[in-house]
Amino acid sequence: MSTTDSAPARIEARGVSVRFGGLVALNEVDLQVPPASVVGLVGPNGAGKSTLFAVLSGLLRPSSGRVLMNGRDVTGASAQARARRGLARTFQHPELFAGLSIREHVVLAYRMRHARRRIWTDLVTAGAFRRAPAAEDRRVEEILAALHLDTRAHQPVAGLPLGTSRLVEIARALALDPTVLLLDEPSSGLDARETDELAATLTRVVAEHGVSLLLVEHDVELVLGLSDIVHVLDFGVGISAGTPDEVRVDPAVRAAYLGTAEELDAAAENSTDPERVVT
Structure with a gap:
């Protein structure tokens, strides 16, 4: 450092x-x-x-x-x-959206920084999170892997242990670059x-x-x-x-x-x- x-x-x-x-x-x-x-x-x-x-x-x-x-x-x-x-x-x-998965939190944060126009569509259109450019997928997967969240990326955040919820919040923050x-x-x-x-x-x-x-x-x-x-x-x-x-x-x-x-x-x-x- x-x-x-x-x-x-x-x-x-x-x-x-x-x-x-x-x-x-x-x-x-x-x-x-x-x-x-x-x-x-x-x-x-x-x-x-x-x-x-x-x-x-x-x-x-x-x-x-x-x-x-x-x-x-x-x-x-x-x-x-x-x-x-x-x-x-x-x-x-931690302040998370109970209805979203771990990965969806990171995707939303990434799009807040890089594709803000997609946010409304993401929230109201079924399947929006599955349509992602390659650069987004790479960055999201990189962040999830770094915090060892990749194996449970599609798990809903509702009911997560406090420690895991904190990692999700950090992942979301990092996705904002x-x-x-x-x-x-x-x-x-x-x-x-x-x-x-x-x-x-x-x-x-x-x-x-x-x-x-x-x-x-x-x-x-x-x-x-x-x-x-x-x-x-x-x-x-x-x-x-x-x-x-x-x-x-x-x-x-x-x-x-x-x-x-x-x-x-x-x-x-x-x-x-x-x-x-x-x-």
Whole structure:
């Protein structure tokens, strides 16, 4: 994983504050997601992670501060406008269409990006999903295989386990061919093997397609092993930002967020274990 210092950040928060009446949810938070990088965002419940995600994705207007994408101010732009500029995100609680299959979710997302005029036909015309150009089929199959969803691609999403639903949502986001992807608790509901496979997939996405990732995640081991830069929030304030090694030894972070020294040392060992798939 690498960053490009000369290029503007794919997405950036500059001095972002959010107030709900007398409650300060975010207080002058700065965060950058450089090209082709993974940035982790950690902190306990109530730290402001979800609020910052909402601001970055255009679902919430900040009380002050700015949001930029590729150097352009998008603070007033809608979520749809930011999506057209290359932003995609997942949610903490997967939002899927119960009547569609796994593959149909990925196809719809692909067409939202590449063939928007087909969307209405897809939804109201029987058999629309079976009529696809070769380029679409190749890309959809590539995404499904990468997330190990290809063997159950035609299974309806209704009743899927939470972990599988999260993988479907990530697949749908990747089908939009984003330049920056905001991932909200992507490993929640996954077992250890699935988490390792997810980490490997995200690493390949960054390396092969140059996508930037902003990762909100309670799995400290995953964040430390996958991220180039980690930001830590405390009650809406950024208290630390740096490489995983720098954040790992920050006394305030060790005391307040990432657990005991033993837990952090174990995460450090696992993140460099040659048997792990993240590098």
